[in-house]
Amino acid sequence: MGDNNGAKQWNFGANEVVERSSSLGIRDYLNNLMSNLDGQDKRPVIPLGHGDPSPFPSFRTDQAAVEAICDAVRSTKFNNYSSSSGIPVARKAVAEYLSRDLSYEISPNDVHITVGCLQAVEILVSALATPGANILLPRPSYPMYDSRAALCQLEVRYFDLLPENGWDVDLDGVQALADDKTVAIVVINPCNPCGNVFSYQHLQKIAETASKLGILVIADEVYDHFAFGDKPFVSMAEFAEIVPVIMLGAISKRWFVPGWRLGWMVTLDPHGIMKDSGFSQTLTSVLNMSTDAATFVQGAMPDIIGNTKEEFFSSKLEMVKKCAEFCYEELMKIPCITCPCKPEGSMFTMVKLNLSLLEDISDDLDFCSKLAKEESMIILPGRAVGLSNWLRINFAVELKLLIEGFARLKNFAERHSKK
């Protein structure tokens, strides 16, 4: 504190590390695009920028899940603080739920309940961020990993996902990037933003590569079961014998309730590698200083999981698949856009812009800004997920809106095409 020519000085101000980290996030881009919307345009906004279908009638959550929450609140049994890794009934319910699809049983002791999947990302990145360490992230990626790593001053090294190989991981690239300071690799499957699903064989190769490099696999499976193409969803948990895996998930996507903020982080360490290295204790310490998921949502978990019928999941998946197919077919009709891989999972696809066919569009950001202004339509510029002059399109919206959206996108592309 002090005086400078009589003007009072304050000792606090902008934090450049925070500002840099925030500028890597999707929200900054979306907020800027929203500010480009034309207030005079009375048409509904077509929101293909982010993946939250929960407001749309076709993607309303199951009534059984709603009842489970109401019952948990009414019971008054869940008004207390949670414990750091979650209350026992929630940990047990998640362990049983995940074990249904695995070749072995997950122990509730290995399940840590988090505030959505995002808090699991935050906790893990904080726990891994030692001075000089680096983490391997996919490019393109879900940018919250980048923002959080920047905030924790954990160095990021990017490996490529290869569109020409169905967005598989460039494993040679991974090996070339890693050194003895590399702590982990992030694998998002089904993939946001590319919309691909990794095969069993490819996941195994990733696990073997990580084991060779002596690094942890962070398996982000928040879109688990969102696989509607030829490849079934396989969890990285199947490869925990090869390499220590931390599997992340949530009810956000499969139940269409991202606002309920219930996720998990599962430590799969059959050979005690995380334990012996001290990393398990570090994770526990970070969990101990983190906020907990709302106890009544945790208390509802046995009924949310137990009472939601398979029919709910299959009908919603069918709807997402229909949207994905429509999106792909329409994209094929737009000359300035190339979709290298038909989406087969998650809620997104990545498409390449052919700028040489457009006359007054300079790049992906310009494309998205003008699209917002002229057509009241929001699409995320690829640079927000690490690929400039690409676009990330969310197709999980009400089909009627998607149809309207593609009509607008085609008009826009035509209007801006070289004549």
Ligand SMILES: Cc1ncc(COP(=O)(O)O)c(C=O)c1O
């Ligand atoms: C790949 C990925 N990981 C994590 C998250 C965060 O999930 P949640 O909304 O449960 O916090 C998202 C959200 O969209 C995501 O796409």
